[in-house]
Amino acid sequence: MMSWTSELVVHDEAIRSNAAYFAAATGGRLMAVLKADAFGHGAIAHSVLAAGATSIGVTSIDEALALRAAGVQAPILSWLNPVDADFAAAVGADIDLAVQSTRLLYAVSRAAARLGRCARVHLHIDVGMARDGASAAEWPALCSVARELEALGGVRIVGVMGHMSCADRPDHPQNRRERLVFTNALRTARRRGLSPSVAHLAATAATVTGVGSGFGLHRIGAGLFGIDPSGTSDRLRPALSLTTTVIRSREIAAGTGIGYGLEHVADRRTNLALLPVGYGDGLPRAASERAEVLVRSRRRPVVGRFSMDMLVVDTGDDLLAPGETVTVFGPGDRGEPTVAEWADWSGTIEHEIVTRIGSRVARIHRSTASGAMAQEVAHA
Numbered sequence: 203m204m205s206w207t208s209e210l211v212v213h214d215e216a217i218r219s220n221a222a223y224f225a226a227a228t229g230g231r232l233m234a235v236l237k238a239d240a241f242g243h244g245a246i247a248h249s250v251l252a253a254g255a256t257s258i259g260v261t262s263i264d265e266a267l268a269l270r271a272a273g274v275q276a277p278i279l280s281w282l283n284p285v286d287a288d289f290a291a292a293v294g295a296d297i298d299l300a301v302q303s304t305r306l307l308y309a310v311s312r313a314a315a316r317l318g319r320c321a322r323v324h325l326h327i328d329v330g331m332a333r334d335g336a337s338a339a340e341w342p343a344l345c346s347v348a349r350e351l352e353a354l355g356g357v358r359i360v361g362v363m364g365h366m367s368c369a370d371r372p373d374h375p376q377n378r379r380e381r382l383v384f385t386n387a388l389r390t391a392r393r394r395g396l397s398p399s400v401a402h403l404a405a406t407a408a409t410v411t412g413v414g415s416g417f418g419l420h421r422i423g424a425g426l427f428g429i430d431p432s433g434t435s436d437r438l439r440p441a442l443s444l445t446t447t448v449i450r451s452r453e454i455a456a457g458t459g460i461g462y463g464l465e466h467v468a469d470r471r472t473n474l475a476l477l478p479v480g481y482g483d484g485l486p487r488a489a490s491e492r493a494e495v496l497v498r499s500r501r502r503p504v505v506g507r508f509s510m511d512m513l514v515v516d517t518g519d520d521l522l523a524p525g526e527t528v529t530v531f532g533p534g535d536r537g538e539p540t541v542a543e544w545a546d547w548s549g550t551i552e553h554e555i556v557t558r559i560g561s562r563v564a565r566i567h568r569s570t571a572s573g574a575m576a577q578e579v580a581h582a
């Protein structure tokens with residue numbers, strides 16, 4: 203058994219509440235996006251399904267298979283795979299596959315045929331950000347090939363998906379253009395003889411602002427974890443708290459330089475506390491000289507450059523005891539810094555803060571509503 207000096211507490215109740223909100227807001231058409239270890243939140247698939255999600259979306263087949271291995275029986279969609287991915291394993295585990303090129307479609311169809319099975323496929327159109335998805339120029343040919351392969355029995359086109367580039371800015375003219383590309387793509391698919399039963403365009407921002415509404419499913423990731431890229435919803439609850447433990451404290455004289463490069467120099471006699479977390483645990487070094495933590499109910503500044511494994515905090519008149527708990531971030535209801543503040547301090551978005559917390563930090567799932575304590579240490 204390892205002993206952990208830092209803990210990432212996952213507030214399952216907050217995630218369940220966010221999932222229930224989106225389930226209601228979408229009329230039950232909620233696909234929970236749990237890519238990148240559920241945005242760094244770990245094992246929460248069963249919670250979001252219990253709260254009203256009807257399916258799960260991930261990028262890779264490996265992520266989808268891990269969810270099956272964890273006992274998830276709901277539909278799962280995997281939308282980002284190379285042509286030599288293990289499509290047979292995916293089809294064998296009843297995983298839906300999104301496909302964005304004819305090459306990928308042939309590969310999926312071949313794998314399914316070898317198993318004597320029919321793969322459930324969503325065709326993915328790039329509606330306007332030149333990232334993933336078939337281009338509008340490739341789309342008609344992709345639909346035609348899909349129809350031919352359907353006739354041979356290896357695939358069935360059950361869905362059409364797209365993903366919006368500017369949905370966090372509802373007034374952006376690109377939103378209308380992308381909806382138009384998507385509805386045209388759907389029409390083309392039907393004209394070419396396909397009959398997808400579900401279309402899905404909206405992620406969190408497009409759902410919260412409404413610019414991607416009106417289709418059969420909503421793929422919600424960030425919002426489940428209290429992150430609203432549009433900054434317009436006040437219904438979502440953050441779901442992570444990161445705490446760590448004081449290793450040692452010391453008093454320093456005015457004029458003492460702190461950390462690599464001695465970039466920070468104390469302007470008075472003060473006390474420092476050493477914390478065993480750093481950029482190697484996912485706290486961005488760019489937040490040096492800006493970040494704060496909460497200890498003994500007070501905000502204290504992190505001083506000097508971040509190290510890989512350590513931070514130094516100026517605790518003023520308080521000489522902390524080794525073993526005292528320090529809150530790095532949390533929902534903010536006790537005055538602690540939030541993930542949004544950390545994103546601001548480091549010039550990034552909340553998504554990046556929550557997905558970067560490393561494996562030296564224990565993940566503990568806690569149900570705050572029932573007051574139940576640690577239920578599971580996912581990385582132990």
Ligand SMILES: *Cc1c(COP(=O)(O)O)cnc(C)c1O
Pocket residue numbers: 235237281365404405406407421422423424425431
């Ligand atoms: C990540 C992702 C989502 C989820 O987006 P959020 O903004 O986190 O809700 C949906 N669809 C695709 C294709 C994605 O890559």
